[in-house]
Amino acid sequence: MLSLSSFARRCALSSQTAACLRAASSDVSGLKARLSEIIPAQQQEVKAFRKEFGGTKIGDVTVEMAYGGMRGIKGMVCETSVLDADEGIRFRGYSIPECQDLLPRAAGMESEGEPLPEGLFWLLMTGEVPTTEQVRALSQEWASRASVPPHVVSLVTNLPSTLHPMSQFSAAIAALQSESRFAQAYGEGVHKSTYWEHCYEDAMDLIAKLPTVASLIYKVIYKDGDVTPIDSNLDWSANFANMLGFRDSEFHELMRLYLTIHSDHEGGNVSAHTCHLVGSALSDPYLSFSAAMCGLAGPLHGLANQEVLVWITEMQSKLGSSPSDADVAQYVKDTLASGRVVPGYGHAVLRKTDPRYTCQREFALKHLPDDPLFDLVSKVYQVVPPILTDLGKVKNPWPNVDAHSGCLLQHYGLKEMQYYTVLFGVSRALGVLSSLVWDRALGLPIERPKSMSTIGLKKLVNAKNN
């Protein structure tokens, strides 16, 4: 076991400094003020819409949908992004290439860099493309809120290193709940019309603290346990990369892209839906996000990025570093014959190659075209879709986001596959916490869909058919 490190003492000190800083200069970025302007109009619009069209039918529910994971049921609202089956994700109406084009970039990378996740967060929250100044201020505001209380450091340093990083991540976020301003305000009996403001403060604090928590987990499990302090002159991604111990500016660019594209995938995916569901009970953002991370840790969702790398490196050790197409095809068929899925392929909504895969492939073509693992990932991209199509049951044989991310991380030396889903989780906070703020702003109620037993469904079907 590691004892409480110098990092913990540093955190305790910086916790006080950060609290003073915040009190003196909250809303450094002006994002909260902008939201205060936008929210009343949106509240009125939704109220009027519900009043006029609340009784209008927007879909039908079949028995198959009830058993089939509610696929395709239009039954919830998410303002931040919409997923089109063929085109992929649009963040507040903007595709990934449009975001790469329009969102501000890091200082020194203005002409050809990747978008800053800070800009995407502003877009998700407001629907507006921020200015470079607004994004720079947001980086500073997050740096000022990044401190982690000593008990969370102590918790992480005392967890067994065999405990999966995602379990550690979720536990640490739940322990951070001591900082919740929403929970405190609720306990003091604040009016419900102000809930969104306290939720916003928690969302900002939590997003700011996640890189520190995530790096601490990485450093304690895999390295010496010591985390580089936050640099208030750097952006969120560069700080995160530095804290993990990666100083290569190309890796910082990868992190900016990675943390942008994994952020949001509309409201029905497991992590987003979990955050929304738990938050609907007025559990605070820390508890809601901790629960969301338990969902992301599932192998059919975020853990697929770990599964892909495990699967591909097993393929390499079995077939050598440059196998033939036929050998890869046989390996894929063996995977299927053993009753497992091909990780990184398929999707519940998408029916084409995921644009999050495509932009990572473009990054690889630009920065690491000769990487042997990238070569193998490209070969898998050629071989897998026809095999899945031939099964006749897979609705989408194309790769998703998780099929590519690990090979990029490996290239820059982040080799610990079990850690990959934590990176996904840090990014996912941007989307699900923006949505949570809007849930509270729109006063969405506790979620409670109707479930049916098979006996009840059979009676309903008979009644409808007679």
Ligand code: CMX
């Ligand atoms: N390999 C093998 N079989 C697959 C498959 C794959 N990649 N994708 C789907 N199938 C199978 C399903 O298991 C299902 O089989 P059964 O009827 O025998 O149960 C059948 O094809 C139909 O499934 P579907 O309607 O096409 O897919 P779902 O909406 O049910 O599931 C998903 C979607 C992502 C869970 C599934 O494609 C899958 O398991 N993929 C591999 C895991 C993965 O990459 N997950 C990450 C998704 C992105 C993310 O959330 O991060």
